[in-house]
Amino acid sequence: MKKSILFLSAAVTLLATAACQNFKKGDGGLEYKIVKDAGAEKAKAGDLLSVDMIVKSDRKDSLLQSTYDIGLPQIVNIAPDSIPGLYAGDYNSMFKFLGEGDSAVFRLNLDTMAAKSGQPKPEFADKFVTFTIKVRKHFKKGNLTDSALYAQIDTYFKGEIEGLKKAEEGKLANYISDKKLEPKKTASGLQYVIAQEGKGNKPAVGDTVVVNYTGTLVSGTVFDTNNADVAKKNNKFNPMRQYEPIRFRVGHDPVIQGWTEGLQLLTKGSKATLLVPSNLGYGERGGGAIPPYAPLVFDVELVDIIPGPKTPATPVDSAAIKK
Incomplete structure (x- = not known):
């Protein structure tokens, strides 16, 4: 258990360090840094990705979300570009850079988002929101029906939840040990x-x-x-x-x-x-x-x-x- 925690900590540190390095410029003000390209097929409209993700704003104490806290990945549905409100360089665009095993850091430009979407700029950041993403699994739509695709997701999540069940006792024991509680x-x-x-x-x-x-x-x-x-x-x-x-x-x-x-x-x-x-x-x-x-x-x-x-x-x- 401790070995896996150390590995997770090292992975998060690696991705966070990459966020401080130079970004490439993409469409719509999107900036990105590919930390790892596993060489797998990239996500397309209709596909779903299981990802670990940390979301931060550009302000102090800026953590907005982390799937590592929950211990479960987030499922991201790649939407078609034709949906109203989407634009090149938006949140949906980020995931098209990624396939199974890939990891990357993205900075989403909020000024562009407000201008392109017509929605007010969110108050929790000044200019950028940073997404540190690692892809666990790629679910490809292909010729699958929606029901068949989501059946795969359901089976996958049952496995993830079973993993949480098996890990519970160890998590509590480690907490007690780390805090030196009796x-x-x-x-x-x-x-x-x-x-x-x-x-x-x-x-x-x-x-x-x-x-x-x-x-x-x-x-x-x-x-x-x-x-x-x-x-x-x-x-x-x-x-x-x-x-x-x-x-x-x-x-x-x-x-x-x-x-x-x-x-x-x-x-x-x-x-x-x-x-x-x-x-x-x-x-x-x-x-x-x-x-x-x-x-x-x-x-x-x-x-x-x-x-x-x-x-x-x-x-x-x-x-x-x-x-």
Whole structure:
């Protein structure tokens, strides 16, 4: 597992270094640097590519997207040039430089994009958005029907997700080892470390808990938090959201099982790290920025416990944390 992580890190570093080198000029203000040409057939309209991709703007703290965080590739559909709004040098054009095994860095000119498409220039960059791309697999349309082509994609993704399932236990073990944690483990598989002990009773089913939290993948990527400073630091800030402690009634409101169990282990004022396996989290489906079979890390603070009627727990769909 560690060997594969080191290899991935080296590959990302190589591609990122290439971004600093001279670019060739393409149509429509597109700039590009081919890092590796594997000699395979290049993508055509109607084809699909499975790619690993990092997207950055030309501003500080500029990471906009990375498939490496999710652990799954992105499928890109190569559209025909005849579709209105497309132009030489646009996002779609980039992928026609690439075939299976290729890697490259592209800089998309936003001034050209705004002028050609008639759409306003996005606010997250000044002039360029940089795409660092590595092609995993090329699905060729050829004479295939759409259903046959997408059947290939479906089979491919089932294999990728099965790989995530097999890797989950190792990911969590590596995280615990790297952070030098000594967690306790419950019968369900939940692991936890109490960083600060609180006082008083622990919450029970029916009580309302008031919680501060930050949720991350084991890669360190923050996917959710109610801390405004943490959200800003990790480019997750939403000005429409109220950043305050969340409240939910234990055993009644829809939160993941790892929270329902984990918070009942804490007393008021406690701070802890919950290490949640996917079967106690978002499971085989994942959700949003959380991939399938993703172990999760939550740093939580149990701010308050509001006693409630001790009624039986209500079955809930624990697919998401209540915001």
